[in-house]
Each structure stands twice: as structure tokens, then as C-alpha cells.
Amino acid sequence: MAGPSVGAAAASPETAAYRADQGPAPFRGRPRGPFRKDIEGLRALAVLLVVLWHADAPLVSGGFVGVDVFFVISGYLITRGMVAEVAERGRLSLLGFYARRAKRLLPSATVVLLAALILTYLFLPDIRWRETTGDVVSSALYFVNWRLADRAVDYLAAEQAPSIVQHYWSLAVEEQFYVIWPVLLAGLAWCAFRSSTKRRGFEALAVGLVALVGLASLAWSVQLVETDPGRAYFVSTTRVWELAVGALLALLPLRPAGTWAAALGWSGMAAVVGSAVLLDTAAPFPGMLAIPVTVGTALVIVAGRATRYGPVVLLGLPPMQFLGGISYTLYLWHWPLLVALTARVDDPGVTARAVVVALSILLAYLTSRIVERPVWHSPGLSVQPRVAIAVGLACTVVAVQAGMIFRLATAPQAEGAQVLWGGPGAAVLDAGATEAAVPVDRSPIVVPDPSVARDDLPTVYLDECHASQAETRVRRCVYGASAPATTVVLIGDSHAAQWLPALQSIAERRADWKVITYTKSSCPYLDIEVADDDGKPYRSCVTWNQGVRAAVAEDRPDLIVTSSFNYSAYRDGRVLKGLDNESALVESMRRTWLDLARVAPVVVLRDTPAPRIDIADCVSGNRDRLTKCAVPRDEALAGIGQLQAKATRGAEGLHLVDLTDAICPADRCAAVIGSVLVYRDTNHLTATYARTLAGRLEQRLPLAAR
Template sequence: MTAMRPDPVEPTSGPVPHVASTASTADTERARRFRPELQGLRALAVVLVVAYHVWFGRVSGGVDVFFVISGFLITGQLFRSAARGKLRFRPMWARQAARLLPAAFTVLLACAVAGALLLPEARWQQTLHELFASAVFLENWQLAADSVDYAAQHNTQSVVQHFWSLSIQVQFYIVWPLLIALVALVAGQARERLRAHLLLTLSGLFAASLTFSVALTITNQPLAYFHSLTRVWEFALGGLLALTIDAIALPRRWRIALGWIGVVGLVACGALLRVDAVFPGVAALWPTGAACLVLIAGMTGSRIGADRILASRPVKYLGDLSYALYLWHWPVLIFFLVVRNQETVGVRGGLAIIAVSVALAVLTHHVVEEPIRRGPLTDRARWRGAAAGLALVLLAGGVWQFEAAQRANETATVGDSRHPGAMAVHAGAIDDVDPSVELIPPMVSAPDDFYRFPGWACAPMTHYPTSEACTMPLPDPAVPPAKRIVVVGDSHSQQYSAALAPVAQRNNWELVDMLKGACPFSTASEVDPANQDCVNWNAAVVDEIADLHPDAVFTLASRDVRAGLTEVTPPGFVAAWQRMNELGIPVIAVRDNPRFDPSFSPPDCLQQRGRGAPECGQPRADVYGPIPPYQVAPDVPPNVTFLDFSDHLCNAALCPAEIGNVLVYMDFNHVSATYMTSLAPVVEERLHQTLGW
């Protein structure tokens, strides 16, 4: 399934005060009591969100629209309360809790139960982390942390990932009243003075947040997408509109035009922009501006106005369902893809997903949301209900976590007769392995089965202090190391540390890792040509290695080992080796392992299709050519020794997902630490043969 980020939706809140100017005083007074077109705007946004997610694998820009609506509504409400001197936090937060939490906790509880029953075990731990983060409305920060953790950047989409947006909204609902109260304390209750102070404050927040959003989107867009502070300007924009909209007096024909421009702009946004790749920077002004135009247009009363459709009874009802529909559609979509073992949905599958989501939304709205929101509950009862809902979600997650931990502890020792891993290939006994023996690592542990330097000493690099060099402890610190090897490059170099570590321990070698995600050792930025930071890091690593002057450097010899691509040895690799040659340092360059499509998970495939399923691997001819590219690369210096373990990752026809009862891959492109550990004797033998150590 194409990577995408779910859009959020603002929950319905019943009658909405209207503060826009209309053609007459009477019309204005009526409009101030209710804004039916705003519910229609919610309905339109949620329809776009669902359709774009289900059929197009894209996001629609609805996240930004709903953040503007949130800022518009709550700022207007808080301003009026503060001006009357009746700004009370606890009742207000209790009402918000009654609106937001029942449906949210219902969906989270359902996701916990269904996830334990339907999701492949390899997806359990990630889903559990996000489930707990979503339950306390910190999911956006969980995803932000994953976005800067290279090992987590290839996580599959979880069934609760869409709670990132609701998390930001809840954080906003907590902080915004405190901000308004602080401004009111300074400005006093004089209405126009309070308005002026709020306009100044929100304008400053708008400018600061938008500037930060644009800057962070340029330098680290995935982090910017989930960062709370990059979204403040969208809430502030809605607040600014709430404070000024009653001063906007436009002719009716202009408002009709603005309404349609806003609607068309919102529909076109997701189709014309890659929202998930360029937001929330300056491009997010498109959907937020479209939302503002619809709000400014208000109720025109015209037969040809967009508000006639937005305010119609069916559309308004869909707006009432929008919050629950948003909460349900994403997990229904993900569970459908998992159960059907598909990456995309067709027309009929999409209609089925939407139908189930709407049915669940109707049930949730009438059975859960409305009785609690409209029932005669005290604030204390509402808080107790919220605590009970949270407890149920955490309890369900805790039971699931306990089961995951139990399965993760069901481990065996790699390298024994039951789990030979790579040694089954090396000994020519791969057909003698009993396929009924359980795989290691356990499926539930597979996504975390990556070598991360346990007990190593890590310290900032001298020439690049924001990056660390990690050194494995010597068996006997009193005995100088016999050899020193520096492992340098990206995660595909790092994974070989699992094979090199036991070799270094046995031979009293010092192992030092200098690594940066998506930055293989080269004079160029191979993964992203525009990433100058990668070039700078590699230049600093050369200086670092020159200072250390190890006995050898271990790095990659090739890349692009994937179906549809041609394995290459980039000129930048060769240039980096030449620099090592100038320093008199040998290079050990290893051929890269096969990679699968990013949407494919070998562990999931094995669990869904069964052990030994050939479709969980890939044909060797699709990824490896008969001659490694480095053998024909020009200007390869004499200091380079090449190692090729492709025969231990593939047989003559297939690169399988399991070998010797060991899971080969932890995700779509990294070899598991367990399998790499089983490769250690082969690595040791090759190093002794080729280097004479």
C-alpha cells in the first residue's frame, strides 16, 4: 500500500455560532445562532479524506481544514466567555472530553481486540506502541520520533496511525484556553481591548509557527508533518478569522463566488498536491485558505450558492457523523488490506470499506456519542467515564502486550542443529533442516531484530559532533587489540556488525562503527542527491578514519539490489575507496543484500502464506546479475577486497525469506540480526582467507 498519512476530522459540536456578515441585520442575527454550512464543510472534508485514503493512497489536505475549523470555533467561544468574565476551565474541558473521548476510546478498544486477532505478529509491537500513545493523545509525537529514527522509518502503517491528528487537537484544546485566559488577564474584560490583544497574540503565533513550519518542512518534512508546533499557525488562522469575520461585509454575489472557490479549491488540493510530501509548509495555505473562504461566504441563501448543498439535511447529517467516520475508516481499511493480503483496494472493495465504516460511524454516533454528550451527566461523571474508558483501553493493550512478551521470549539459540541459519547453506545441508521447527526470531520480535550495539561505548565524532562513533568493548581491556576495523556507511553496513561482533570477540579485534542512516560510504549522496548533509558527513568520516588509521574499513560494495533496478557500484563508492587507498588503509567491501518492494514484508508474508511459501521470497535473477558490478567498475584501487555472501542469501533460483529455520529479513530491506549472527563463521573464514589475518 502506498505510504500515506491519515487526515483528521474535527468532531461535531452541535449548533455553531455564526459571526459572519450577511445582507441584512435580521439575516445576521439568524446566522449568528447557527452555521449549517460548517457541518457541510466537515462532511465534504471527511468524504475527501476517506475517498483519497481508500482509493488513491493519498491524503487530501483535510488535516489543515479541520485544524482551522477547530481554531475558529474554540477561539470564538473562548473570546465571548472571556469578555463576559465567565471563562471556566473544568466545565469546558469536561464538555470537550464528553465530545472527544467516548468515540475515540471505543475505536481504540476495538482496534486492540481486532489487532490481536487479525494483525501479523510482526506488526504487534509497533501497533502497541502507537495504541498506548494514541490513548494518551501523544501519537503525533510517537510518529515524530519514528520519523527521525532511521530504524523505525520503514514501519508499516498501523491501525491507529490516524490518531496523530486527534492528538494534536487534544493538545490544542488543553493549551488554547490557558493562552486565551492569559491574554484576558493582561487585557481585561473590555471586549474590544481583549479582541485587540488576542489579534496581536494570534498574529504573532501565526507568523512564528508558519515560519517554523516552512523551515522544518524544508529540512525534515516527515518530522514537520507530525510536529505540534508546525500546526499552531493553522489553529491561529482559524482564531484570527473568528475575531475578524464580523467586520467583513461583502456583496452577496462575492460571497457566492467565494463559497464555490473554497469548495473547488478544497476538492482539488489533494488531487494536485502531494500533501503528504510537502505539508505543512507554505503549500498548506491552499486548503486552509479554501476553508476560510467557505467560512467567510457563510449562508448566502442563494439557489446557486455552495452553502445550499453544504447546508442540506443529508450533508449536515454526514457532518454529524464525520468524527466517528474518520475514526473508523482507517482501521477498517488497514484490517481489510491485512485480511485480504492486498496492497490496494478496488472499486468494490473500497465501497465495502466505506459501507462498513459508515455503519460503524452511525452506530457509534447514536449509541456512544449522543447519549453521553446530551445526557444529564455532571462534570465529575464525565471525568470518571473518561478515566474508565482510558483504563479499558490500557487494560486491553496491557493484555495484548503481555501475550506479545510471552511469544517474544520463546527463543532458541541460533547456530544449533535446529536453527543453523546461514550455516545450513555453508554446509550444503539446507535440505536436511526440519521445516517443522519454529522460526527464530519469533515473528513478534522480527521488526526489532536489528543490531544496535548492546554495551558498546558511543561518543560524538571529532569532525562531526552531531554523529556518534561506537566502539565494541574488547574481551580483555588490558590486552591491546590485534586489529582495528571501522564499519562505515548506512544501515546496510550496520547490519553486518551482528556478524562481525562475534568474530571480533574471538580474535581480539576492535570494532568501531561510524554510521548514518541512508548515507552509504561515498563521495556523493547516493540515496538523495540533494542531501548535502550526507556529503558533509562522509567527508568528516574520512577525516575521522584518517585520525584513527584502522587496519581496515568495512563498507558496502554495491546498491540497488531490487527487482526493477540494476545493481550498481556508484562512482562515489570507488572515489571513497580511493581516498582510503591514499591513506594506506585496506577496504573490505561487501555486496549488498536483496531488497523487496517497500510495501512488502517478508515476515508478514510467511505468517499469512505459511512456511516455505516461494512468493515470500523473490527470484534471484530479478535482483542479482551473473557478474557483480564492482568487477567491471573502472578505477577500483588495489586496496579493496570484495566479499560476496549472495550465495548465503539466495540459492540458484530464489532469495527466500527463511533459511535454516531462521528469518532472513526483519523488514523489506534489512537482514535480521539473528541471521547475520548465523553468518559470522562464514564472515570469519572469508576474512582470514582474503586478508590473511
Template sequence: MPDRVASLDTPTPVRVRKQRAERLTLTHRPALDGVRAIAVLVVLLFHGGVSWLPGGWIGVDAFFVLSGYLITTLLLAEHERTGRIRLGAFWARRARRLLPALLTVVAAVLAGARWLVPPEELGALGTDALATLGYVANWRMLDRGDGYAALTAAPSLLQHTWSLALEEQFYLLWPLLVAGALAWWSARGLLGGTLVAAAGSAAAMALLYVPDVEPARAYYGSDTRAFGLLVGCALALLLSARRYRPGHAAPRRWSVPVGLAVATLGVALFALDDAGPVLYRGGLLGVAVAVAVVISRAEREPDGRTARVLSASPLPRLGRVSYELYLWHWPVFACLDAERTGLTGLLLLVTRCAVTLVLAELTYHLISRPVRSGRWPRPGRVLPPLTALAAVAGVAVAAVVVTAPPTHRTQAPGTTIAAAPSTLLTRPGRPAGPLRITVFGDSVANSLAIGLPTLSGATLTNRSLIGCGIARSGPVRNASKIQDPYERCPRWDAYWAQGVRADHPDVALVVLARWEVLDRKLDGRWQHIGEPEYDAYLHTELTRMIGVLTTDGARVVLATAPYNRRYERRDGSIYPEDEPARMDAWNRMLDDTARTDPARVRVVDLGARLCPEGRYTTEVGGVPVRTDGLHLSERGVREVVAPWLLPQLASAAT
């Protein structure tokens, strides 16, 4: 089979001799390790919350470009050397390099899942793990479901594996395309097709991006992110052709293209965050091209300034473990949060990075390198593949078993409520029967209602609307993400009125706060509790709420809200909605509402019950009371809340 790699230039006898003298090879390049090191470092700093590096996300795109370049160069070199590409051997090498560390990290995440992940999010993590093992995590992260639990869950411990999935999909498909193109087409045609595909991918990202809407489809899609890999592939094809041009020599000085590329990357690192139209409408493509320019200079001039900078110690050493660093950093950062460590800012970042580096080095030297070199498992044709299959199957089974939700709930003994005679119990139009309590509110109210023990002498009905408060304008900003109110939320008063008519409650228990303290767009601008216009709006909604709940004569019990710590920022600080001042303002508003109508409305201080020391806590008296920084645990409701709350509800009916 003729060598098609060099067909970008029609060979002449002289050029054939030059081609043989400059056979395409890919040896270890310290400068490329330096690229890897810088890429992973900026990702770590970005995820560590370094405020002056809002564009650290470009490290992932640098990996894409470098992967496309290296893999294509390897394939071209093999084809030039042997006249063919051994696909099975290529995929086996990729598996030996990537699979051991990935399985190690996924297994570690699953082992700690029940301590790190709220019970209601375990099932989603199990699916994430299976998607990671199947290298389709990018599509999984694109669509983790549209329910409240999925939309408001904390980021997955395996969320970062979306980029690995994209690369693995590339490793599977690209060698097939290269082998086919070199057999039936030409390297020139492959280059042209690669450039067209890269442009098409960037165009798809621009077209699928919608301003002011979560850009998950444009960000995670294999089609919309392929251009980073394809830019690297095009670079490999171009550099392989330049080898055969007579008199070719790269200048040994800084060049204008490299200067422009570095300036582009600097602007992206220090000025662009991970949102906005510039990023999705050409910005990421510009970043990929800039990375390719830097790689090109380092490759064409191995002794030049660019290569020397990228080869400076300790960058090559960090680059060698960049894959392991990337794999470990996300779950380590999530585990070592400010709440668990008591650290914030620089100290937290240093601690996270140190632990990540130690784990990465151990994984590389004890697992990745021995497997890659063939020292473990024992060499042979059968044992290594069987070992790999067994390892994957074992982790997959663990993903299903470990993250399976509990099959039953432990129910506490019934609590007796002695309902004293009252006008509420005997009022006209109320069917005879025991004391009736109805719970209204959001998902926190729901977690309280389902955790209350079985009642004796009273009935309890749960009418909470998960994901809805009484503030109905929108959109809202939840942990910096913008989301519109759920379709049913603006009609909360109609749902609650329907519940009052159906239940004829003696006591309406209201548990609210989360959706009222978020930043919310009102009258065309972002506002929040504590601002006069927004406070007036909330007072109006509270008055409307009291009117709805007392229509049938019920007494209203307003539960104050405890402090929350639902999410942390990347640097360990809390988001504005979890600031204690906002919750204090809401609780004062509840007190003001009760004082305006003391005959029908009273307040119970649930906030003080769950935060007895005046600050957020996960335990009260040794009993876990919060599952995820916001919702209440079933055990906490049964053992801490119910004995204190139920008598007060019975008293409210008298």
C-alpha cells in the same frame, strides 16, 4: 453581569429588542456536517494516494476552521443565555465526545503493535501513544528524536493525531480567553485580538519555514498552525455581531466571495502538494479564509445554494462520523498495505475506505454516541469521571507494557568454524590468534552482525556505520524526503581504515546497498544508479573501498543486496529506491568489482539467499528474515543466513 457579546455594535433600544428576537443559538446544521464530510473525504483520498488530488491535506485545515467557529459560537451562545461560561461543563462535553473513540483507536493500535511495527520501532510507538493521550502529539511528531532509527522509521501509526492534539489544546485554552475577554473586555476587543493572533500565527509559520529543509517545525507547531482555528473563531465573532444589524439579510444566490473561495480551494486541492514555500508563506492562511467564507455563506443563508450543496445526501451522514473516520483511517491504511493485501491502486483504496467506514460506524454507534448521550456509563457525578480516568490510565499502562522492548535475546548455540592453515593467518605483522572477521557496511550490515551467533574458532567485529554507505555526496531523497548525509558518513573511509588497523582482519565482509541506490544529488543534479555519471562515481568509491580494506592483507567478501520494501507510497506502490532494477544494477556492480581483483575479492549472493524466488519476501522457509522491509531479523540471521554464510567466510581466508 451585562451581556458583552453584542458590544461590537453599540446597542440602542431598537437593537436590544432585535437582539432578544434573534438570540444566538447553535442547532444541528446539516450543511456543517457536509463540510466535515468533504474535509475527511479529501484527507482519505490524499492519504490513499490519489494522484490528482495532491492538496487533500487541506481537509485538516477545514476541520480547524470549523472547530474554531463552532466552539466560539457555543461559548458566545452560553454567555448570552446565562451571563457566564461553565468551563467544567464545556470540558466534560468535549471529553465525552472525543475521548471514547480516541481511546478505542489507540487501544486497537497497541493491541496490534507487535504484528504491525518492527521491534526496533515499538518504543517510539509507546511514546507516541502517551503523547496522544496527553494531547501533545503534534510536538511529539515534531521531534521523535534525531537518531538514525527515528529519522528512518516508517510514519507512526498515530501520526495523524497531531491535529487532534492541536484542537484539544485549543479547547483547553480558548474558553478561558473567551470567558476572560467577555468578563473584563468586550467582544469587539476579542475579535481584534483574535485577528492579530491569527496574523501572528501565519507570520510565525512563514518565518520558521526554511526551503529545502524538512518543515516539521512550521507544520506541526501549535503556534504556527493556530491561525486555522483562530480564523474560525473570528468568523463566529463576526456572525454573532451581524445578527443585530437592522435589515440584515444574506442574498439567496451565488456571490463573488463564495466563488473566489471555491476557486481557491479548488486550486489548493488540485494543484498544491504538501510542500513548498507557497504553502507556508500564506497559502494555508488563504485556505483557512476560503473555508471560512464557505461556512459563512452556509450559515447566513441556511436555505441557499451553498447550504443545499453541503447538505446533499450522503454528506451529512458521513459528517456525523467524520471524527471516527479520521481516527481510524491512518492505522487502517497502514495495516492494509499492498504487501499484506496484494492490492494496489483503486482496489486498495476502496478496501481501505470500506474497512475504515465500517469501523467508524461501529465506534460511533456502539461507543461514541452512547457515552455522549449519557446512556453509558450510568449517569451520575462520580462514575463517569472515574470511568474516564480508569480508561485513560489503562491505555497508558498498555502503551508502556505492550511497546517495551524485549529484555533479552535468544542466543543460538555457537557455530564452529574450522580455520584451515592459510597465508592470511600467518602473514607477517598479524598477531597470532583465531580467524578474524570484521563486518563493514550500513545499518543492514549492523543487523546481520548483531544477529550472528557466537562463533567458536573465530572472532567477529562489527564496524558498520549506521546510516552511512560509501556514496558520500548529498543530499539524498529517502521515501521522497530530502535529508543530508550524517556528519560522519563522508569520512567512512577513515573510519574503516581505523577498523582495519585495529582488527587486522583476515576477512572483511561488506554489506551495503541502501544509500547507494537512493536518489542523490551529484554535481548539482539528482542522479541515481543506472545513470552513467553516477555509476562511474560509484565505481570510484568501490575501488577506494577495496583499497582501504585490503591495506593489511585482508580478503574482501562482498555480499549482494536483497530486494527491499522499506516504505510504500500512499497508493501501495513502492518508491524508486526499492525498485528491483536498482538493486540488480548494484549487484552487477559488485560482480564487476570482484572480477577486477579475484585474488582479493569475492562475492557471496546474500540477495539470492534472502530472496530465493527472485522477489522480495519477509520469510524464507517459514522463518521471518526481515523486520521492516530492509533490515534483517535476528532469527533470520541465525537460522537462514549464518549456516550458509559462515563457512564461506572461513573459506575466503584460505
């Protein structure tokens, strides 16, 4: 999923740190400051927005903005502490800083990572186990946000269920900030205190640096959210400016009072709550839309405790103070528990979600009391920063090792379940025995095993012949005979690519076929522009199509095969819908394919039925209830197939081949036919099942190609 829909806000790992360690100098850090009820309550508001959003509560469709609140608070508190230390001592102890972070963050984070592995084993289908281990390891090492950014733009992973530790992404952003920002401030302090300017020079240099970095990050955020929104949501570079806003608050003497402070504070609260209510996962976020919540949070912090009529009246209430005190651990716990719930219950109601949220609060409180606070306030760790760092490193090692052990322990069930047997698949239907495709609860064996079905791909992916959504370069691969009697060209998107195993099987059997592939993710071979996943013009597809047309002409094929998934045309600055879209697509299909027919006969493979549920994931979790993964045939057929049939009707040189009767011949589309898993995700055939369709496909090709 691109954008906020695949994200999760995280409670700031730093925002509880304004009660400084009371160990002896120099490890004590900064002098104790006055307790900020407003910040404690602001943390509670942020974590409430996130938890309620994840629990599908009404009126908080933009609850993901809670992460932005935490980023601003973290930037403020982390910088305030370091500035106070520099003012007091003329330098910044990096060893002390990292020791405080290690003992503050890592114990609780490690406990929940270990719990996530247990929940994965108990509740999640085994298809998710392998991916989870990598997510746990990258979370423990605090680079999971970059891993998720890559996944967000990975077409093959776009519709997979979210990771049980996906919420660690924002912790990773903050940790990366914590690695770099103290080093920069320490360098500025060293430069300033070597000159006569000292503290004033240090703060001036820091303000300039923060402003420069923040503006650059904001500009990049605005740019990337337009061109690559999935990646923009997760990467650190688009979020640094929000931390920088908080850092500026700590560096600038902004202290409004009285009515003015109250007005600023309530304006800030309105901006935060308004963003949570008005935004949703379709919003291009962060970018410009993150400015209101970021500035709003800053205004609440600036207002502070300056007046009893300000937001502190609300934020200082006992329930808000309680939730603020456990916001870090509450954030850690709530998401894994919700993922475990939704993995076992198809549509959990309000009651079930409320129970999970209540359980999250209980576990958060216990973790805070038993793990977080004892380690954070340990006198021994306060005296010895090296010991605190060692404890943090030990936590990281434990989490990484646990992930690796989990991978090894579960590998025999996941990867070992794949057997070297192709299964009859669609062959069981050759005699017209459609009852063999009626959904049943059990199959003696399923090939490929659903736990590894994601890897059952056409060879164009392994051979790096399938162009990504961002690419315009035409990738060409050749399979089959070197001196063929028949040359077949396969063109289109991933729904065209899924037919390659069947064409390869025909080529192997005939020994005189050569198959050439030109495929690209989410890009149909049409002469009109279509919209991409974000509703914007898919310009790289237009360029790619132009290159493919020239390449096909040079190949001089005997047969051209194409297919595609459903798309929306983009015309005159808007996405076409309804009948306008259908008309535009049919006209373009007919025009484009007739143009291809001047080169060679064209076979249009009617698009396969689309279950629109993750079949591999469903079968993985319901091996004894396969009927739960069956979907109504009429729903699965509600796609582009009818338009393809209309576009080819009566056109000379165009041949529609419809193999729906070998994929979903019954009233409900079965997940497993002839012991073969039909789909690897929500709409793509497994390579194994496509291969079992080779005989039927060959029979329905134009006579000249048989």
C-alpha cells in the same frame, strides 16, 4: 514514512459542537446559534477526501488535506463559542469547557481504541502487537502525534506498516490546542474585563495573540518542512497556524453578502478540492502548500449561508449533511478497518475497499447514535461538569488499561517465543545443499521469532555507535581483543552495520581481532554527495565522511570492510538518474575505495539482496505459508551490487566479497533458511542470520586477514 504518506486526517472533534448544550447555566456554555449547513457539509467534504484517499480512490492523491479543513473549522468553532461566553458573562469557565470536550470526544474515541485492539489481535501479524499497545496508550493520552513524529525520523522504523491508530494524531493536535488556547483566552478575558475596555479590549488582545502565534507557527512550518518533513507533518507546532486562521474568523467581523460572498465561497471550494486533486504524498507538507486549502476553508466559512448561490447549495444536500453529522465517528472507524483489510489481503480491490468504507459508515452511524449523542446531550452530564470530566477521565483510564492488558496478555506469544538457540542458518548451505534454501511453507522453528525480529539488531545500535541521519559526529566503537594482532575497520551505512555480527563472531573465534565501527544511517562512504530520502543534498553525510577518513587513518587498520545500499548522486542542484547516476556512483566508489586502499586492503561486501517487502511482517502473518514471503531472486538482486562489482574489477587493493549464494541461492529468496529468519525488514539481515555467515565471510577475506 516521512510526510503525508504516513499521516491520516481526522474529523474535527469540535466541529459538531455548535449546537450547544441545553443544560442550565453556567455549564450550558454559549447561547445556541443558528445551525450552519455550510459547516456541516464542509465537514462531510473533508472526511470524504480523507476516506477516499485512504481507500486509494482515484483523483484524490492529496486527500490528506482534509485534516487542514478540520483544523480551520475547529479553530473557528472553538473560538466562536468561547468568545460568545466571554461576551455574555465576562469570563470563561475552564471547568465547563473541559467538561464539554470530555463528554464530546472521549467516549467514541475510547470505543474505537478498544475495537482497534480487537482488530489488531484478529487481523494484524503479531510483530505489530507490541507497537500497537504503545500507540493505543499514547492515543488515549493524546500525544500520539509526537510519538509518530519520532517514528517518522527513525530510520529503523521508516518502512514499517502504519499503525492501526495512526489517525489519532490529528485528534492529539487538536486536544493539545484545546488545553492551551482556552487558558490563554481566559487570561485575556480576565485582563480585559478588569479594565474599561472590556469586550472590545478582549477581542483586540485575542486578535493580536492569534496573529502572533499563527505567524510564528506558519514560519516554523515552512522551515521544518524543508529540514525535517517527516516530523513536520505530525508535530503540533507546525499546525497551530491553521487553527489560528479559524480562530481569527471567529474574532473578526467578516460578513460578506450576495454575489461577493458566493464568489469567495466558490473560490474557497476550488482551493480545497484543487489541493486534494493536485497534491500528493511527495509534496513537502504542510508548509506553504497548506496555505491554499487553509485559506480556501476560511473563505467557505466566511461565505456561510449569505447567499443561496454559494457553496451551501452543494454542502447543504442531505447526503452531505448526513456525512457531516457522523464525520467524527466515521473518521475514527474507517482507518482501523482499512488497516485490518490490507493486513489480510495483499492487494484488495475496489470492491473490498468499498465494502470496508460502507461498513465504516454503518459503524460510524451506530456509534454516533448509541454512544456519542446520548453522552453529548445527557442532561445529567450537562448539569454536573465535574461528572462529565469524571466520565472523560474514566474513558481515558479504560483505554490506557486496555492497552496495558493487551501488552501483558500477548507478551508470552511475542517475547516468549524467542528461544535461546541460534539455529544453523547459512550453515545448512555449507555443503553446497542449495535445496535447503528453497522456500517452503513451514519451518519447525524460526529464530529470531518474527514478532521480535525488529530488535535483532547489530550491537552498534544498542551501544549508540550508529549515527543518525541528522548527525555529523563520528561515533566510534571497538569490539574484540584489547591487544590485537589484526585491526579491522567497518565503514558505511546500515548495510555495512548489518555485517558487524559476522565480524564479531570471527573476532571471538580468533581472539586476536579488534573490530572498529564507523556507521551512519543512509550514508554510504563515498566522496560524492548523495540525495537524502527527500531528494535533497545529504549534507550531514558529506561532513561525516570527511571525519571518518581522518579517523580511519589514525586507527592504522590491517583491513577495511565497507558496503552500502543503493543511492542517487546529487550534483549541480539535481538528483542524477539512470546511466548518469550509475556512472557517477561507480567512479566515486572506485576513487574513494582506492584512496582507502592506501591505508589498508579494502574488502567491499556486495550489497545483500533486497526483498523490498517487509519479511518479518510477512512471516509473522504467514507462519504456515512462508512461500508467500519469498521473492524472485532477480528482483531482489536489482540493486547496487552490480555497480560495486564494476567499481572493484581489476583494482589493486580492492576485494569484492559476494555472499549472495549464502543469502539467496535459489530462484526465489527464502524468508527462512536453516530455521533462521533472514531479514528483519525490507532489506536488512537479522543479526542472527548475519552471524551464521561468519564462516563464509572469513574464508573469502584476503589471505593476509585470515
